[in-house]
Amino acid sequence: MITIRHLKTFFGPSPIAGSPVVLAGISLPGERSDTAAQLLQGCRRLHESFPDWLGESFLIRKPFAETVALTVVHWALAALNERDGFLHDAGASASSGGALVWIGFHHPPVSLAALELALHTLEMAGRSASFVRADADKGLSSLWQLCKSYHPDYQARILMQGARVRDIPFMPFLSGRRYWQFDWGNRARIFLETMSNADGTPGYRIQISKVLSKGVFAACGFPTPEYRLVNRTEELGEAAGKVGWPCVVKPLSEGRGRGVSAGMTTMRELEAAFAHARNNSRGAVMIERFVPGTDYRLMVVNGSFLAAVRRTPPSVTGDGQKTVRRLIGILNAGRSLNLRKSRYLSPVEVDSVVESYLEHQGVSLETVPEEGRRVTLLSTANRASGGGCADETGRVHPDVRRMAVAVAKSMGLATAGIDYITTDIGKSWREGGALIEVNTTPGMGALVAAGLDPVEVAGAVLGELPGRIPFQLVLVHRSFLDQAAAILMGCDAEEGFGRVCGKQATIGRTPLSSADPGPWENMRVLLRHQELREVCLVCAPEEIMLHGMPVDKVDRIVLCDGVQFPDAWMKVLREHSGSMLGVQEGKRFLASLPTGSGSSFGRDSGLEP
Numbered sequence: 194m195i196t197i198r199h200l201k202t203f204f205g206p207s208p209i210a211g212s213p214v215v216l217a218g219i220s221l222p223g224e225r226s227d228t229a230a231q232l233l234q235g236c237r238r239l240h241e242s243f244p245d246w247l248g249e250s251f252l253i254r255k256p257f258a259e260t261v262a263l264t265v266v267h268w269a270l271a272a273l274n275e276r277d278g279f280l281h282d283a284g285a286s287a288s289s290g291g292a293l294v295w296i297g298f299h300h301p302p303v304s305l306a307a308l309e310l311a312l313h314t315l316e317m318a319g320r321s322a323s324f325v326r327a328d329a330d331k332g333l334s335s336l337w338q339l340c341k342s343y344h345p346d347y348q349a350r351i352l353m354q355g356a357r358v359r360d361i362p363f364m365p366f367l368s369g370r371r372y373w374q375f376d377w378g379n380r381a382r383i384f385l386e387t388m389s390n391a392d393g394t395p396g397y398r399i400q401i402s403k404v405l406s407k408g409v410f411a412a413c414g415f416p417t418p419e420y421r422l423v424n425r426t427e428e429l430g431e432a433a434g435k436v437g438w439p440c441v442v443k444p445l446s447e448g449r450g451r452g453v454s455a456g457m458t459t460m461r462e463l464e465a466a467f468a469h470a471r472n473n474s475r476g477a478v479m480i481e482r483f484v485p486g487t488d489y490r491l492m493v494v495n496g497s498f499l500a501a502v503r504r505t506p507p508s509v510t511g512d513g514q515k516t517v518r519r520l521i522g523i524l525n526a527g528r529s530l531n532l533r534k535s536r537y538l539s540p541v542e543v544d545s546v547v548e549s550y551l552e553h554q555g556v557s558l559e560t561v562p563e564e565g566r567r568v569t570l571l572s573t574a575n576r577a578s579g580g581g582c583a584d585e586t587g588r589v590h591p592d593v594r595r596m597a598v599a600v601a602k603s604m605g606l607a608t609a610g611i612d613y614i615t616t617d618i619g620k621s622w623r624e625g626g627a628l629i630e631v632n633t634t635p636g637m638g639a640l641v642a643a644g645l646d647p648v649e650v651a652g653a654v655l656g657e658l659p660g661r662i663p664f665q666l667v668l669v670h671r672s673f674l675d676q677a678a679a680i681l682m683g684c685d686a687e688e689g690f691g692r693v694c695g696k697q698a699t700i701g702r703t704p705l706s707s708a709d710p711g712p713w714e715n716m717r718v719l720l721r722h723q724e725l726r727e728v729c730l731v732c733a734p735e736e737i738m739l740h741g742m743p744v745d746k747v748d749r750i751v752l753c754d755g756v757q758f759p760d761a762w763m764k765v766l767r768e769h770s771g772s773m774l775g776v777q778e779g780k781r782f783l784a785s786l787p788t789g790s791g792s793s794f795g796r797d798s799g800l801e802p
Contacts, residue, residue, distance in 0.1 A: 198217060200216045239318050258292045259292065262285030264315060265311045279354070347532050354651050374720075384654075387634050392633055420481040441453070486626065489613045491593070501584075502584060509567075517562065525540040576642055582639050662726060670779070674733050681786070693730045700719060750774070753782060
């Protein structure tokens with residue numbers, strides 16, 4: 194029986210990887226057995242069925258155990274990254290009776306589940322000559338449900354791309370809650386999608402209300418279309434009479450274009466649009482004056498105008514041969530739930546809303562449009578509904594740029610996506626155009642879909658704040674650990690100076706505790722504190738060798754007397770620290786530690802590097 198067994202979890206750099214990984218062992222049969230032949234056949238079928246996940250190099254001139262192990266671990270890594278995972282390390286090596294495999298994680302149990310699924314799928318492929326990619330769908334669906342809770346969403350993943358380029362560490366702020374922390378202590382920013390702790394609460398509360406947002410636009414002296422709120426069908430006629438025809442119908446509590454219909458010209462259309470809005474929200478519905486023109490998303494980040502994206506409703510163009518349904522299928526063929534692979538363009542869902550809008554144009558899903566005829570599928574231009582995106586930043590009139598920045602600043606939003614409609618983005622808002630709404634979690638996907646570099650977009654949203662704080666790692670002999678804790682915790686540290694030793698952690702004079710007994714958890718608790726300015730972590734070598742380094746990089750490592758490491762681990766320490774010091778006496782060094790002096794670790798200790 195082939196099994197996979199969890200051996201270790203390294204939460205930081207180790208001799209096998211420079212990032213957190215889980216290490217597991219796979220038991221394998223002898224390479225001359227029938228089972229081995231079946232597994233190799235399974236490897237070939239997986240490579241044929243998942244060419245975008247697996248490279249042919251795994252199958253070329255490699256021993257049996259390595260071929261199987263590499264196929265398993267890289268298939269698992271691809272499965273994890275298919276749902277917005279941002280993982281890079283995976284590898285394998287032969288071992289007695291099988292192989293060792295290691296793979297990165299956002300949450301260790303999820304990556305272990307991916308390894309188990311990969312092995313199960315490999316065995317299934319080996320047994321079935323008719324194996325196809327769809328045979329793995331059920332298992333992958335279950336795995337991706339786990340990923341939803343612990344992996345970044347696509348917005349956080351884009352931010353991680355930018356953070357990696359700038360050497361900014363990141364970690365979950367609230368595990369399983371889509372809140373991610375970029376960097377540590379007083380240099381950290383916490384993000385939920387593109388909203389961060391730099392956004393003001395009043396601005397957030399205003400932007401979730403379409404009514405309040407329009408009130409801010411008007412209060413700041415900028416144009417926004419007239420509207421009325423209705424709760425019953427009987428109120429529609431009066432509302433339309435006040436705002437004028439054509440009009441727009443939108444629920445107040447939804448985003449991403451859900452429940453929105455535009456360009457209603459008759460009571461029949463208005464009543465259908467009202468019913469559609471009510472299907473998406475039970476509250477009041479906004480009837481708004483229709484503004485002719487093109488929909489633009491104006492992005493303001495950290496007080497500066499970043500970009501303008503022209504958003505267009507999804508459409509297909511006839512060729513005189515294919516039905517609208519077939520043309521939609523062709524449009525969707527290049528789009529998938531994996532937004533990265535489809536350049537953040539979403540597929541169009543064929544539903545009653547699409548059918549109704551087609552009917553409004555006198556066509557149906559089975560109509561064959563003549564060659565060159567453009568058929569619009571929805572009245573809204575949201576990317577999440579299948580709309581298109583194009584970068585128009587270079588054409589934006591200076592008045593429009595200033596207006597967008599003024600709105601974001603007035604609302605106290607660090608990141609704002611402001612929806613603006615105009616017939617010409619190159620003209621001032623004074624010559625026509627209107628503000629529609631504002632979002633504090635605007636999708637970066639629209640910017641990438643429009644052609645902007647995701648790393649540059651992420652860098653702008655992250656801002657200048659995230660940057661490492663001084664971090665010192667002191668290694669003492671395990672017999673000295675309790676005494677080291679007493680010395681370290683007994684010093685009269687200034688506010689902002691953080692210390693961790695064993696299960697004890699303090700910041701300044703405040704002790705901290707964690708209900709999670711996991712490795713390095715007290716340290717992660719400390720790193721979440723926004724008043725933290727510098728860190729000193731004291732531990733025994735055994736903790737490092739069992740759990741990996743506590744973080745990806747430290748400024749300095751101090752090896753106290755009696756500390757020894759194998760050569761492989763010494764190499765890891767050197768590669769992931771700015772400098773290393775050796776001392777004669779741990780007690781003397783700890784007593785000499787600064788108590789909050791910035792990056793001057795070891796000041797006045799008399800130590801030589």
